[in-house]
Amino acid sequence: MKKLGLTLAAIGLFFTAAQAQVEGEVQAEVEVEKEVVVAGDEFQKIEVSALPEAVNAAILTEFPGAITSYAFVKQDDEEVIYKVKLDINGQMKKVYLDAEGNWIKKEDKKEESN
Numbered sequence: 001m002k003k004l005g006l007t008l009a010a011i012g013l014f015f016t017a018a019q020a021q022v023e024g025e026v027q028a029e030v031e032v033e034k035e036v037v038v039a040g041d042e043f044q045k046i047e048v049s050a051l052p053e054a055v056n057a058a059i060l061t062e063f064p065g066a067i068t069s070y071a072f073v074k075q076d077d078e079e080v081i082y083k084v085k086l087d088i089n090g091q092m093k094k095v096y097l098d099a100e101g102n103w104i105k106k107e108d109k110k111e112e113s114n
Contacts, residue, residue, distance in 0.1 A: 043072035043083050054101030055082050062095075062103075063088055 048068045059066060063086055072083040080099045085092060096104040 043074045043081075046071050046073050051082060051084070052099050052101070054099065055084070055097050058097055058101035058103065059084065059086065059095070063093075065089075066093075 048071045050073075051068070051071050056068075059068065065088075067087040068084055069087050069092070070085040074081055074083075081104060082097050082099070084095050084097065086095060098104060
């Protein structure tokens with residue numbers, strides 16, 4: 001009888017731990033879906049995971065196999081602009097896109113002065 005009680009307690013503990021893990025995974029998925037908008041003249045660094053799906057899709061279409069290293073965002077004249085640094089086969093490239101995934105031709109101020 002003692003073994004049966006211990007077995008049932010172990011099974012209950014197993015199911016409780018499994019349920020807690022599933023709830024933790026669901027909570028983690030919800031926290032990722034955040035929109036980041038920064039107003040001002042300067043780009044602010046954001047997590048790569050915070051990039052809109054349209055921006056990610058545009059990058060994958062134009063640069064298949066590229067790895068997004070860094071992402072930045074700023075609000076510019078009622079438009080959100082993303083600056084993304086890509087690693088393309090070991091070469092770094094900066095690209096600019098709007099929130100809908102449209103490409104923007106723009107140079108960094110550092111690059112403009114050269």
